[in-house]
Amino acid sequence: xxxxxxxxxxxxxxxxxxxxxxxxxxxxxxxxxxxxxxxxxxxxxxxxxxxxxxxxxxxxxxxxxxxxxxxxxxxxxxxxxxxxxxxxxxxxxxxxxxxxxxxxxxxxxxxxxxxxxxxxxxxxxxxxxxxxxxxxxxxxxxxxxxxxxxxxxxxxxxxxxxxxxxxxxxxxxxxxxxxxxxxxxxxxxxxxxxxxxxxxxxxxxxxxxxxxxxxxxxxxxxxxxxxxxxxxxxxxxxxxxxxxxxxxxxxxxxxxxxxxxxxxxxxxxxxxxxxxxxxxxxxxxxxxxxxxxxx
RNA sequence: GGUACCAUAGCUCAGUAGGUAGAGCAACGGACUGAAAAUCCGUGUGUCCCUGGUUCGAUUCCAGGUGGUACCA
Numbered sequence: 337x338x339x340x341x342x343x344x345x346x347x348x349x350x351x352x353x354x355x356x357x358x359x360x361x362x363x364x365x366x367x368x369x370x371x372x373x374x375x376x377x378x379x380x381x382x383x384x385x386x387x388x389x390x391x392x393x394x395x396x397x398x399x400x401x402x403x404x405x406x407x408x409x410x411x412x413x414x415x416x417x418x419x420x421x422x423x424x425x426x427x428x429x430x431x432x433x434x435x436x437x438x439x440x441x442x443x444x445x446x447x448x449x450x451x452x453x454x455x456x457x458x459x460x461x462x463x464x465x466x467x468x469x470x471x472x473x474x475x476x477x478x479x480x481x482x483x484x485x486x487x488x489x490x491x492x493x494x495x496x497x498x499x500x501x502x503x504x505x506x507x508x509x510x511x512x513x514x515x516x517x518x519x520x521x522x523x524x525x526x527x528x529x530x531x532x533x534x535x536x537x538x539x540x541x542x543x544x545x546x547x548x549x550x551x552x553x554x555x556x557x558x559x560x561x562x563x564x565x566x567x568x569x570x571x572x573x574x575x576x577x578x579x580x581x582x583x584x585x586x587x588x589x590x591x592x593x594x595x596x597x598x599x600x601x602x603x604x605x606x607x608x609x610x611x612x613x614x615x616x617x618x619x620x621x622x623x624x625x626x627x628x629x630x631x
Numbered sequence: 632g633g634u635a636c637c638a639u640a641g642c643u644c645a646g647u648a649g650g651u652a653g654a655g656c657a658a659c660g661g662a663c664u665g666a667a668a669a670u671c672c673g674u675g676u677g678u679c680c681c682u683g684g685u686u687c688g689a690u691u692c693c694a695g696g697u698g699g700u701a702c703c704a
Contacts, residue, residue: 366668402665402666403665403667404665407665408665430668431667432663433669434667437664437665442664443665444665453666484663484672486672487663489667489669489671493666509664512664529659562666562669563666565666565669566668566669567668570668591657594657594658595668596668598659602660602661602662603667
């Protein structure tokens with residue numbers, strides 16, 4: 337498992353490692369999985385994918401419904417197949433919740449019906465969060481006491497699950513720690529924060545020199561899709577809708593990418609199983625894999 | 632060279648009728664169970680340019696210095 341903040345160089349480090357072990361890569365990236373947005377997500381290029389076979393890159397459409405549970409299922413199925421051929425396989429990505437679902441498992445909850453979600457969204461818009469909170473307090477007082485009541489998504493989702501199952505959401509949250517039939521070695525990539533931010537800022541400029549604007553322009557009719565509520569696209573849609581200048585959009589993409597990197601580091605920091613490396617220290621990573629790998 | 636104005640947080644700037652200071656942005660820290668590149672919460676981080684003077688006390692007043700800007704030469 338190679339993880340780390342956006343822009344740190346997971347893709348190239350992962351390719352070097354996978355080549356070294358003559359192996360393959362399963363991506364753990366909630367946005368590179370969509371085939372329509374390779375530029376803004378800095379997905380591995382066709383050239384890179386020739387060097388090492390990649391899975392779950394561009395395998396889905398922005399119109400598909402996808403989530404962490406489905407990722408867990410897809411990635412587990414793939415790994416089962418691939419372990420028949422390879423002794424070691426690599427997972428490379430930075431989507432925290434996807435990685436967590438793959439490593440530790442995630443509760444099997446029903447997919448939320450579109451009508452239920454739409455109905456609650458309407459209620460939220462018209463009556464405000466307080467009304468959803470009251471509903472949650474009634475349906476699941478336990479969860480009401482532990483949830484972040486200021487976070488609409490959390491509150492709404494809990495109510496959704498209560499409605500879908502007819503049971504309190506808190507009863508369905510078992511916080512699983514599933515055992516996997518394979519060993520997981522976690523390699524985290526990190527570097528000086530200022531250098532990382534420089535890399536991120538420059539990568540955004542490189543994307544703009546590339547085809548990011550064209551990519552976003554081509555998707556403008558789908559701008560409401562969740563898959564496009566993504567750094568790089570939401571800002572460009574603002575620009576293409578004449579809400580902000582192009583320069584402002586670029587600044588915002590850079591800033592939001594930095595914020596995202598910080599958030600990823602904040603999440604990964606509390607996982608004590610992660611072995612941290614500078615992205616250039618590939619030899620040390622190989623050494624770690626060789627010494628900790630149990631046949 | 633002369634005159635005027637300015638110098639406070641990473642940046643742009645407020646302010647203190649003399650009691651060591653605060654906004655916006657940036658930054659930093661955190662939460663996280665099917666939307667997660669999402670969503671949400673928290674935190675001022677400071678030789679108030681330097682050296683003297685007045686004062687119980689100076690970032691604030693005074694003098695000189697340094698740097699910047701504008702105008703005049």
